[in-house]
Amino acid sequence: MNHIAEQRFHKNLYYVLQSMRGRHVGPFVRRLQTWERFDRASFEHLTRRLLRDALSYARTQVPLYSSGAWQTSLSRADADELRHWPVLERKMLITHRAQLRARAFTPGVFARHSSGSTGEVVTVLYNPNAGGWSWAQEYRSMHWFGIPTGSRTLLLWGGGHPMLDWVRNCRVFSTKNLTFNQLERATRYLLQQRPVLVMGLPSAIAQLARHVRTHRPEAPAQLAPFVKLGGEQVYPFQRDEIAQHLGARVFESYGSTEMGPIAHECPAGSRHIMADHIYLEIFNGDEPAPVGEFGDLVVTSLFNRAMPLVRCRIGDRGRISPDPCPCGLPHPVLSELVGRAADMFVTADGKLVHGSELGRRLQLFLSLAPLGSVAQVLFQQKNAAHWNVLVESAAGFNEELAAQLRQIVHSTFGENCQVDIERVALVPREKSGKYRYYRRAPQSS
Ligand SMILES: [Zn+2]
Incomplete structure (x- = not known):
């Protein structure tokens, strides 16, 4: 099977399998590709509408939002307007987990868990539709680089899902125990299978890149056309090393357990906010910061109906650029990002x-x-x-x-x-x- 036939086979299989699980990734990718061609005004209109829908659902369905500070602010104001909502601190996802769950029952709800540097594990529930939207975001943004769904991929990540990973043409090498032998296995896959994309944790991919150049100095200069980094704070030296040793075009994505994908780099090098997936604000304490200022990332999920999170302070900090990206995408730009404000x-x-x-x-x-x-x-x-x-x-x-x-x-x-x-x-x-x-x-x- 040649590369294109292989990629299409895996894409079709993956989309069918996900649809059977209620996650309509394929149709959602096409919807996102339509939206990204909107002009900025129409795009903003769309995201406002998605936000209002999410807020009115959250207000009626989530017990927490009828209590305490939420009851106080929302009972005498229009709950469809985000500006009336108090900030939801991340620690409340642990302390008030049951009250954050929507009353309406959705079949197929699944959980995502954060690693939790402090030892406390944050668990967020997703309905299948929300899962579909978050996968669609991942695949849509890879299309910006001309990487179609189903392309052969080497993934360096904490864990995998053997069957689903095979379906999406992804070979996973776990980073939990990144020994010499594990790096050797990944190196052999890289050299023999020549994946289109290397994806995963920047620390692990940088380690693989150094490993390959140290132990296979004769290997071709370009070992993978593209590398996508995510899951950890990315440092410029990692990007440089990876680009140099793997001969790859490197780009970054940013997301969180609470929200799924939040931002993704475009070919022009800007980190675009997935405003058709989440609504992102910058806060200074309990107040929104003036446009262009640095502060706490406060995020609202537009599609999660199992545990709708509104104005959640997720712990990272950054700045939204007042200027659009020259690439023409209508998504705003997160010009600065610092992970783990608590560190x-x-x-x-x-x-x-x-x-x-x-x-x-x-x-x-x-x-x-x-x-x-x-x-x-x-x-x-x-x-x-x-x-x-x-x-x-x-x-x-x-x-x-x-x-x-x-x-x-x-x-x-x-x-x-x-x-x-x-x-x-x-x-x-x-x-x-x-x-x-x-x-x-x-x-x-
Ligand atoms: Zn751009």
């Missing part, structure tokens, strides 16, 4: 620094370290003045590289910090298979 670390002299600062400094380090000398790095804070840095390293790792890692901590968190460098065979990932370059040290270590 602040205390410096030795008591200031707060966002952990992603370490990621930025690691960029320079990894780009200068000899290929193969460092596979992965994890900065763990034991307390304000004590860091433990785990390094998954090979023969090329030396005292000079160790000193550079110490310097990264010192320049970010203070010269007085104690920094231990610990070489390990495998830097542990989170239970979900995701990876962060920094975290609070577990109690046991």
